[in-house]
Amino acid sequence: MTAVNELDLSVLEKYLASCIDDFKGPVTAEKFSGGQSNPTFKLTTTSSSYVLRRQPPGKLLKSAHAVDREFRVQKALQDSQVPVARMIHLCEDPAVIGSMFYLMEFKQGRIYWDAALPELPDSGRPAFYRAMNSTLAALHSVDVEAAGLTDYGKPGNYFERQLGRWCGQYWASETRNIEQMNQLIEWLENALPEDDGRIGLVHGDYRLDNLMFHPDKPEIIAVLDWELSTLGHPWADLAYTCMCLRMPKSAGGMSGLLGKDRDALNIPSENDYVAEYCRRMELGFERIPNWAFYLAFSFFRLAAICQGVAKRAEMGNASNTEALKIGAMVEPLASFALEIIDNEG
Numbered sequence: 423m424t425a426v427n428e429l430d431l432s433v434l435e436k437y438l439a440s441c442i443d444d445f446k447g448p449v450t451a452e453k454f455s456g457g458q459s460n461p462t463f464k465l466t467t468t469s470s471s472y473v474l475r476r477q478p479p480g481k482l483l484k485s486a487h488a489v490d491r492e493f494r495v496q497k498a499l500q501d502s503q504v505p506v507a508r509m510i511h512l513c514e515d516p517a518v519i520g521s522m523f524y525l526m527e528f529k530q531g532r533i534y535w536d537a538a539l540p541e542l543p544d545s546g547r548p549a550f551y552r553a554m555n556s557t558l559a560a561l562h563s564v565d566v567e568a569a570g571l572t573d574y575g576k577p578g579n580y581f582e583r584q585l586g587r588w589c590g591q592y593w594a595s596e597t598r599n600i601e602q603m604n605q606l607i608e609w610l611e612n613a614l615p616e617d618d619g620r621i622g623l624v625h626g627d628y629r630l631d632n633l634m635f636h637p638d639k640p641e642i643i644a645v646l647d648w649e650l651s652t653l654g655h656p657w658a659d660l661a662y663t664c665m666c667l668r669m670p671k672s673a674g675g676m677s678g679l680l681g682k683d684r685d686a687l688n689i690p691s692e693n694d695y696v697a698e699y700c701r702r703m704e705l706g707f708e709r710i711p712n713w714a715f716y717l718a719f720s721f722f723r724l725a726a727i728c729q730g731v732a733k734r735a736e737m738g739n740a741s742n743t744e745a746l747k748i749g750a751m752v753e754p755l756a757s758f759a760l761e762i763i764d765n766e767g
Contacts, residue, residue, distance in 0.1 A: 476523035549640035559702035575653030592726040595733035602756035626650025661716035721759035
């Protein structure tokens with residue numbers, strides 16, 4: 423974390439003291455490293471610590487950076503089997519600090535940035551991937567009606583709608599013509615599977631470094647970064663997770679297992695991970711049909727997100743100095759997807 427001058431702490435302190443009973447200044451702020459979308463800060467007072475997550479300043483793409491949705495879904499999951507941080511306050515008035523933000527509890531735990539888990543012994547790694555798998559299944563098993571989330575997204579035709587949305591986002595943030603993206607979009611449009619009616623709460627960015635583990639146990643204590651969550655098709659999350667694990671060690675701010683010997687690391691194979699998820703969800707099969715489409719779509723969506731980061735960097739309001747490097751990942755990500763189509767489609 424780094425010290426910041428992006429927040430007017432005197433204004434923020436007065437505001438929070440007026441709306442949170444046990445909030446007492448003075449307050450200091452540190453910005454969490456990483457993260458391209460919604461800047462996130464640790465606030466420390468004499469009595470407690472909090473996390474503040476805000477929209478970035480400047481002009482934003484339509485429907486992007488919806489921190490109010492993040493707040494809503496985590497609050498709805500407070501008493502569910504899905505571990506989340508406790509939501510404290512949502513400020514929808516951009517006049518306070520310059521953009522909408524929310525406050526949540528600060529949880530002390532471990533976040534692993536390297537998918538190979540080099541910090542752990544070989545014998546310890548399987549339990550962390552099992553926890554990742556079981557929490558994903560718990561998320562997809564949430565009763566959205568009981569959670570009050572029936573209007574959190576549109577039902578049906580999830581991939582058709584998502585493809586349209588992210589094509590629009592990509593074209594709105596396009597800074598140069600990338601032929602691989604053109605080819606990928608055309609293939610995805612022609613390969614859309616029929617809607618099978620599956621609907622659930624999906625995270626949208628479910629990967630190892632968006633999970634906080636207990637300080638001492640292979641137990642997830644908080645799923646983080648809910649900006650892309652919605653009602654949708656559960657296999658989108660599953661494919662996205664597997665896409666992340668197919669990535670190089672460092673790509674677009676992510677860490678993957680490309681080129682790693684999973685057997686030597688004692689990390690489950692993709693087939694085993696998918697089969698375990700299918701068993702947990704009681705699907706009655708252990709292989710996902712049209713798997714190449716779901717993987718290719720995941721690469722496309724991530725590429726579109728990276729292009730958005732590049733556009734914000736060009737406009738001068740990206741939240742991370744690595745934004746231009748992230749933007750450079752668009753073409754390689756599209757190429758990864760095209761390879762999957764050629765080899766597995």
